[in-house]
Amino acid sequence: MDARLPKEVEDARTAIFVKGTHTGEVLNVVMRDLMALKRPNAISFSKKNPIHPFDSNTTSISSLEFWAGKNDASLFLVGQTTKKRPNGLTFVRMYDGQVLDMMEVGVDNFAGMDSFKTPKSTPGHKPLMHFASELFDTHPRYIQLKSMLMDFFNGEVVDSICLPGLEHVISVTCAPTPASLNNAPVNMYPNQHPSAPEDVSSLPKIHIRTYTTRLLSSGTRIPRVELTPMGPNLDLSLRRHKAADPELLKQAMKRPKVKKVDIESGLGKKKKNLEVDEMGDLRGRVHVGKQDLNKLQTRKMKGLKGGDLDAEDEESDEEQEDETPRKKRRKQA
Amino acid sequence: MDVSNILASHAAKYQSITVEKETPLEVDPGFLTVTDLNPIDEESYNENLEEHLQSLARDGIQALYASLFTLPTRTSPDGPLAQLPPPKTQLPRAKPLPKPKPQTKWEAFAAAKGIQHKVRDRKEWDEERQEWVNRWGRNGKNKQLEEQWITEVPLNADVDHDPRKAARDARKERVAKNEKKHAQNVARAAAANPRDARKQDIEKTLATTRISTASMGKFDKKLDGEKKIRGVKRKFDPTEKSVADEAKASVALLSRLESDSKKTRREPQAEESVLNTRKAVRFASKGRGGLALGREAAGGRSSRGGRGRGRGGKR
Incomplete structure (x- = not known):
């Protein structure tokens, strides 16, 4: 039970692969191959489950939340094939035992791991991820997709990694952006207008490819990389989705307070004029305003006093006298 | 070229x-x-x-x-x-940030006194055997006294004094004391949350009322979702009992009714501080009490001002 308590730096998310009421031949293989990539943080529910995450009339959401609690998992991949939506995969992400956001994709084309007679990656090794398209920075649907896939395969924060252990690449590329998507203003909050359903057909397809890497010597420290297709290869199209509740997302995005040592080593909000010297001491620079040399008090001599200056000097003397007792009084109080 | x-x-x-x-x-x-x-x-x-x-x-x-x-x-x-730098992309967390744990009494005291936390090694150096041994557990050093083949017995010891048993009891007592302190820390942490404290209070009262009938609640009407109280059994005194035993039990009961030790202990202290003043005074005065401490302080000051010979002069 202690292992399930919240941690500051979280472990990799565990994903549960759930089969819906009907999964076709394609989806079975897709889920098996995706699970091979996700292992060892994957749990398979091989029996059929009446799960319809987007149908709010059913108890699907509460079932998902129950499973998440039971298995200490925070990701779901639900496979479901229907006549209306063939070969649908639903990614569900949880936060604190509640559903955070959901995303449904349809599998249009698929080539499994078996169809490539090439070396495969070792289970448990972290993949490298590659996203290519400007939509991953601009379109909310694709931002969600990127975030979801990163969380799915690579969400664990590690402080060091063994470089020879990097074996495979998951590459996510969009089809060319259609002109309609480039020009039309993007509706940032499609969830707020459920009456007008989104036109998903205009959204470009997504190609997920997996490769293994081969490192060739280049004569420099950095090797040259060559890729070999590994499989599974998926062509996906976006379907329904549910964006995260802003309030819940805000909670989920909270970061732990940055420790003092980390701030000194340059993490977090950049502190100006602070640096750590070789001895590990924190040194600061203080800005002192430019000195006005005209007001510099030089040695007073009677001979130097003019008529006007004299008057000013007396005034300033009086001021000084005024100030000093006030300071004393304050100290006493 | x-x-x-x-x-x-x-x-x-x-x-x-x-x-x-x-x-x-x-x-x-x-x-x-x-x-x-x-x-x-x-x-x-x-x-x-x-x-x-x-x-x-x-x-x-x-x-x-x-x-x-x-x-x-x-x-x-x-x-x-x-060495990987921290990620730039922000992904949502799977669980909320961990809540800070409430301080134990020792931690609060150590913080107040500025005592640094020292990690205690699991192994201890054994001078005789010239090797590292476990501090506790299997073949632990804390069991040395009760496992050695010969033990010195004090001169004024009882006839049935068993040094091995005494050492073992002392060790068990230390463990029990630590466990008690732990339970108190847990209870204190729970009491810090008023909701939990209230819940505990209600549960306690309910449990008391449920066993307050002659049958200890056996024939009471059960409510939906009511849990069975465990570990509660009716106990009967034997019908035949020596007069001396009976008198002893009655006196014990009467003295318990009379004494208000529990009441006084229940009363909250005037100020809840991490430093136990009574204990601190006892420690500083080496067990002679606050008055002695005050007298000593006053005497010390006067002697310093006067002959400058310190405490020796007063005696």
Whole structure:
């Protein structure tokens, strides 16, 4: 039970692969191959489950939340094939035992791991991820997709990694952006207008490819990389989705307070004029305003006093006298 | 000498590991992720999809490797470990941030007194055996006194004094004391939350009322979802009992009714501080009490002002 308590730096998310009421031949293989990539943080529910995450009339959401609690998992991949939506995969992400956001994709084309007679990656090794398209920075649907896939395969924060252990690449590329998507203003909050359903057909397809890497010597420290297709290869199209509740997302995005040592080593909000010297001491620079040399008090001599200056000097003397007792009084109080 | 060939081959070598794009690639080494924000070239996409995707991915991964191989490394038995910077991309957490744990009484005291936490080694050096031994547990050093083959017995010891049993009891007592302190810390942490404290209070009262009938609640009407109280049994005194025993039990009961030790202990202290003043005074005065301490302080001051001979002069 202690292992399930919240941690500051979280472990990799565990994903549960759930089969819906009907999964076709394609989806079975897709889920098996995706699970091979996700292992060892994957749990398979091989029996059929009446799960319809987007149908709010059913108890699907509460079932998902129950499973998440039971298995200490925070990701779901639900496979479901229907006549209306063939070969649908639903990614569900949880936060604190509640559903955070959901995303449904349809599998249009698929080539499994078996169809490539090439070396495969070792289970448990972290993949490298590659996203290519400007939509991953601009379109909310694709931002969600990127975030979801990163969380799915690579969400664990590690402080060091063994470089020879990097074996495979998951590459996510969009089809060319259609002109309609480039020009039309993007509706940032499609969830707020459920009456007008989104036109998903205009959204470009997504190609997920997996490769293994081969490192060739280049004569420099950095090797040259060559890729070999590994499989599974998926062509996906976006379907329904549910964006995260802003309030819940805000909670989920909270970061732990940055420790003092980390701030000194340059993490977090950049502190100006602070640096750590070789001895590990924190040194600061203080800005002192430019000195006005005209007001510099030089040695007073009677001979130097003019008529006007004299008057000013007396005034300033009086001021000084005024100030000093006030300071004393304050100290006493 | 014509070096253009050498230069060209050198340039070719570098070309293979450098990636030039219109928009520079966004590399996030913390998550081993690279994002290519250039628009997809429609022509090559339509021409040969797989080749296009692979070349795109290769360029991106090459850039990622370039940044990974320039990270500072640490050697390990499995090969070089690259120290990854914290990720730039923000992903939602799976669980909320952990709540800070309430301080134990010792932690509060140590913080007030500025006592640093010292990690205690699990092993202890054994002078006789000249090796490291467990501090506790199997063959632990804390059991040395009760396991050694010969033990000194004090002169004034009882006839039935068993030094091994005494040592064992003392050890068990220390463990029990630690467990008690732990339970108190847990209870204090629960009491810090008024909701929990109230809940506990209600549960306690309910449990008391439920066993307050002659049958200890056996024939009471059960409510829905009511849990069975465990570990409650009716106990009967034996019907025949010696008069002495009966008198003893009655006196014990009466004295319990009379004494108000529990009441006084229940009353909350005037100030809840981490420092136990009574204990501190006892410690500072070496058990002679606060009055003695005050007298000593006053005497010390007068003597310092007077003859300057200190405490010796007063005696």
